[in-house]
Amino acid sequence: MTIIWSLLKHNGKPITAYAIGTSLYLLMLAALYPSMMKSGLLEAKLQALPPEVLKAFQYDKMTGFDNVLDLLGGNYYGLIFQIIASLFLLSLAARLLARPIDNGELILYLAAPITRHQYTAAAMIVMLLASTCLVLCNTLVLLLTDWFVSGVSIDGLTLIRFQLNALLLLYAIGGFTLFIATLFDDERRAFSIAGGVLILSIVLTIGAGLSEKTEWMRYGSIFSLFNTQQLLEGTDQFLIHLLTLASISLIFHVGAFLSFRKRSLSI
C-alpha cells in the first residue's frame, strides 16, 4: 500500500492534468453543441470536409448529429482519444518503470523488503487507477452537461458503453506499455518501441478510412476494438470487443510480471 501511495503521489500531477484536460475539452464540445447545431455551422463544416477525413475520424454523415455523443464520437472518441490515450499511457509507463530503471530511482523501492512482483503490482494498480480516473472524470463531465446544459441530452446506456469500451482500451494499452517498459534498461528505447507500435496502430486506423480497399488495415490496429460508429449505432460487437481488450490487457500485464521478475537490473 505504501508503494501505491508513493507512486500515486509522484505521478499525481500528470494523471490529474490528463483527466482534467480531456474533461474540459469534452465539456467545451458538449456545451457548444446546442449553439453549433442551431447555427448549422457544424453541418456546413462537415460538408466541406472530404469523406476520407471524416471516415478517419469515424464520422458518419448518414447518421447525422442527433445528440452530443454523435459529435463526440467523431470529434473526440474517433481519433483524438486514441492519440491522447497513447501519450498518456506511454508517459505513465515510462514514469512508473522505464525511467526509474534507467536512472536508478527504482532502488528507493527495491532496496526495501519488497519483491519485484510487489513493485510491478503497484505500478499496474497505479496505471489502472489512472485510466479509471480519466474515464470517470470524462463520464462525470458528460453527465453534468446532460443534467445542467439545456439542449444537451445524452443517452445513458450509450454513454456507459462508450466509457466501458474506452476504459478497457486504456487497460489494454496500459498493459502493453508497462510490459515494454519492463524489457529495457533504456527509457528512450522502451518509449520508442511502445510509441512506434501505437503510432502504427493510429496510422492503420487512419489508413483504413481512406478507401474501401484499405478497410482491412483497421484490423491490424488495437483501436479497431473501439469503434465509435458501431457504438453509436448499437450494432456493434460490444461484448466481443470488451473481452478481447480485457484478454490483451491480462496477457500483457502477466507478461510484465514475468519479464520484470527474471531480468537483471543495473541500478
Added chain:
Amino acid sequence: MIHLEHVTKEFAPKRGLFDVSFSVEPGMVFGFIGPNGAGKSTAIRQLMGLIRADSGHATIGGYDCWNQTEDVKHIVGYLPGEINLPGDFTGEQILHLMQKLHHSKPERQMELLERFPFETKTKIRKMSKGMKQKLALVGCFMKDAPVYLLDEPTSGLDPLMQERFLALIDEERQRGKAILMSSHHFPEMEKSCDRAALIKEGRIIIEADIHELVRSSRKQYTIEFGLGVHAEQFARQIGSERMQNQVSFVTTKQLTLNQVIRFLTEYDVRTIHSSADDLEHVFLHYYSEEESP
C-alpha cells in the same frame, strides 16, 4: 553472514565478475577496492538480488540473494553508489517513505540526522551531491540492520562528515554488524576495514587482513635537498635519478627506510615527503604488477 562463492556474471570479456568468493562475518568491516568498472558495484548488486549470477552462489544470513531477495532485504541496509531519488520529493518525504518501507524507528532517524545534518525540507533536485549522500546515509543506517552494503559511502562528503561516518562505522562494527564497503578513498579504508579485497577486471587479485596488506606495501618518498650536488650524490647512492634538488625513491627489502635515514645524515635535507597513503601503495603495487607483461 555475507558469502559469495565462486560467483560469475559475465557481461562481456573482462567485464563482470569472475569466480569471486569472499565472506564477511558479524563484527567485521570488509573493504572492496578497485578501479572504476572493476566489478565492485556488480558484486554488491549481486548481493542485493538485482543481478542473477551465471554461476556460483551468493547468500546473506543464509538466504539466497536471488531467490529469497525479500528475506535478504529485511536484514540489509543498502547504500547505492549513485544516489538517484525522485527529484520532486523533499528529503523529509524520502526519509518518511524509507521509514515506512523499511519499518525503521523514528528515534534512530533523529539521531542520525544530528550526526549528518542537512536541510530536510529541500527538494532532491535542489540538493548538492553531499546533501544527497547524507540523506542516503541516514536512510541506510536508520534501518539498524545486521548487515550493511555500502557502495562508495563517503563520495561527496566533506572531511568532517567523513570522520563522523568512520566513527559510525566503528560503532556499528562493535555492535556486531557485518559491513561490506567499496571505496576509492584509501585513508578511510585503512582506518575502518578489518579485511580488504582488491578487484580488477572482475577478479579478486588479493584478499587479506588490512594490516597485513599495509605491512607488505612499498612506500614512495621524495626528498628535497638544499644543494644540487647533495641530491646528485644521494641519487647515486640509492641508484635513483634526481629532478633538480629532489630525489624520489620507493622503499624495498634492499633499500629500507633506516638505511636511507643513515645516508641522509650526511646532507642538507630541506623536506621529506611521503607521496601517498599506505593502502594506495598496496593498490598501485598490485595493479602495476598485474599490468606488467
